[in-house]
Amino acid sequence: MTSLDNNGLTSDLTIIGTGMAGMAGAIFAANRKIKTLLIGNTGAGNFASGMFDLLGVYPLETRQMRIDPWAGIDALISENPKHPYARIKARSLMAAIDELLAYLKNAGLDYCIDGKLNSTVITPAGTTRLSYAIPASMINGAKALKDKKACLLVDFHGMKEYSALQIVSVLQKKWPALKAASVTFPGYENVSEVFTESMARALEVPETGKALAMTIKPLLGNAKSVGMPAIFGLYKTRHIFKELEMAIGVPLFEIPTMPPSVPGLRLMETVKSDLPARGITTFFQNRVTAAEQTADGKFLLTFTAATGAQKIKTKAIILATGRFLGKGLYADRHNIREALFDLSVVQPDARDQWHQKDFLDPRGHRINTAGVEIDADFRPLDSSGQIAFPNLFAVGTILAHQDWMRMKCGSGLSIASAYAAVNAFLKNSKKSCF
């Protein structure tokens, strides 16, 4: 456990950032019994699809969809040796994912991988996307999309950014046996606007699930499976899914939604409630506002808590603060800066080059490959190429030379880099580098 002395909190490792990379880092640190403190402003869960992408598209220019992400990664790192994936062996990446999925399974969240290949998942727009490890609650959707058998998609009155009819219309040509139905969510008869998160909470109560099954069953027709927006609970998903599927009588699946995304919240909630029991000290909804190196080479962090400013003294830091939305990076009219340590950020020469003229330019926007450069141990480099601090690691989307949005490699990048950084921390602390 992190301890509290007169001067504040102390820890061996502090992970700053509670998005995918920070959470993964905390899980790997917990499994390795490292005295760790995790701190950050939550909110990332809202925006996370809950799926773990490894690599979906490469090369970008030809928009090549990669069913086999491993072959894609091989091609990527041979042509882009600066991509963070080039810093980690495929073997280690597989081990990292296995370790993470095992942890989540133990905490109550099930994920599925289709062999060693990507699965194809329906989006709420009716487009399809590739992802590697997907929530077990989505796997029947991937199967149904492959088989194209009769299938019913359901939405709920009062949902604003989810239309079953839209998905069915867009997929019509490829999947004529897909049908749509719109129903009132049980208990929401007098509510005009409904939200995914509140429906997910309602389904935590078993009676709601029973009523929902009763509503949907008469609409089945010849449907061999049923898809719904992702609302199968936040905490007891495994159970809710099983009960609902049994009551409806055909395979069931979730379709990911626009934010707030229940599968993302579910993931974050699960990890959040599980980590303290594994010995990790957590501070959610707290932002680290300042960082300085002390004379003994450690770091002193300041964060604002309800009780006022607090200090953390830590031997090492994993920086998982994300990009602009996560506030790990900051851009003014002229430059992009790293927010906490003012680390060197590789970036295009001028703002005019940050973005392409076409929003959907297949090459992606150059600003998205700006970020922090690292050594083999994921330690940020300064402008002369030297390690900025021996005990500072950077992971996740803040890293340079990757475009996670276009390559669909965000989760893989976060998991891989967190895994590598935690292991590098262990290696270096055994050598008593710090």
Add this chain to the structure above:
Amino acid sequence: MLKTQVLIIGGGATGTGLARDLALRGVQCIVVEQGDINSGASGANHGLLHSGGRYVFTDSDVAAECRVEAELLKQMAPQCIESTDGLFVAVEGDDEKYAADFPKYCSACDIPVKAIEPREARELEPALSSKIIAAYMVQDATIDPFMLSLQNIFQAGQHGTTLLRHHKVTEFHKRNRQIISAGLVNMVSGENTIVEADQVVNAAGAWSGEIAALAGAHIKIAYSKGTLLVTHSRITSRVINRLRKPDDGDILVPGGTVSILGTTSVRIDSLDQIFPTVREADRVVTEGAAMIPELESMRYIRAYAGVRPLIRSGTGNGDRDASRGFILLDHLSDGLKNFTTISGGKLTTYRYMAEKTADLVCNRLGVTRPCLTRTNPLPPAAPCSWTEPGIAPRRWMKKHAPGDLLLCECEMVSTSAVDNVIASLKDQGGNADLTSVALRTRVGKGACQGAFCGFRVSAHMYNTGQLQTDKGIHDLKKFFRERWKGLRPVLWDGQLIQTELTEALHCGFLGLEIEQENQSDIP
């Protein structure tokens, strides 16, 4: 084959204003527009109803014309206008003599002006720089150009005018110095149509040179691009003008809940270049900050650019000095008897330009009925009133049916407002898509620039049967591409964060950047 008395080319302020003027005189018209209403300069300006003060030094005729028309429009179309008043301010380093001469020049054009102390100006508008050295109050106002044009074409429609959106003129057929008919192509479906017309009016704005050339006439035209920036919130309650020789970044115009900062004047060679650039945005911000320092740190929602068509009569120095007066050409010297071009001018004088053009056209048609737009107010029409920032929230807060959900939370655009606009588009014989709904509402105009509401409107249009197959996906792509042109120059700090979220959702998650054909390869 369609037949009409007058074919009007261009659905901007002039074309729609002319359609209404002619319709009220009982003349039947077809308005053909290659894009949508106000898709050229009429939709890419400050929305300023000039007191005339801005032109007292350079063109006293235009200044006086503005004064007269602004006063009249305040009576005839009050629903489109906010009488904000305006300030002309000079800051340290500006030409003091120029500033001191201002009231004298205003008086010469009968433009009311009042000198006030710089201290007093800062009390009225606390955002003004402390370095103000002179200030004058004038009767500037703001006008919603979209509401104006939509209401003009709406009333014209009620009097029998047909609007053909997304139609481009490809050729004219002539016989004996007369244009007999025009060939049109539907830009969406690719279908061709012929329109027979007695008279043809070229009100195509920046494109009027191209249209004239199709008719075999020649117009010497130059293009001057102006870039403007929209701020995240309204900074001043009045129009603020820099009191110096016209230059970049010298005017800030409030528009409902935002302010609009402009503008640049950049000569362009081609009409493919009408988009704002990073360099222009920076230039406008830096210059504007001299008057209003917080413009330097302000969050900007988007930028946009319009093209001033400058028809050159030969002399004149720079584009800034080129006349902002309008030009009405009868093309007799080009050997054409029924072709008219109306170009240049100001949004403020659009009605007067339409009147003068209608007079000429009616004379040629032998129609003697007088102009009614001087005396008959422009009726406010419900489906054309959703463009004003702040109107949708006021109506929704006051009263809304249960189940009338807000599709856009930034600007509080409700489902019923969207349905109202869609129904009106269909009444006009056109089809509704996301972009045309967005033009007629505040959808996509708030801070999120459509990241959420664009998707919601699309889902709603599928649910109500307006969209089928994957058309909605193409519409979304088109919508985001269009929004992007305006976003790209202002992407730093807050708006960059917002845009990162937009890209994460629509590319990262939904994969809109990947062609559907690629997606269909998936087993």
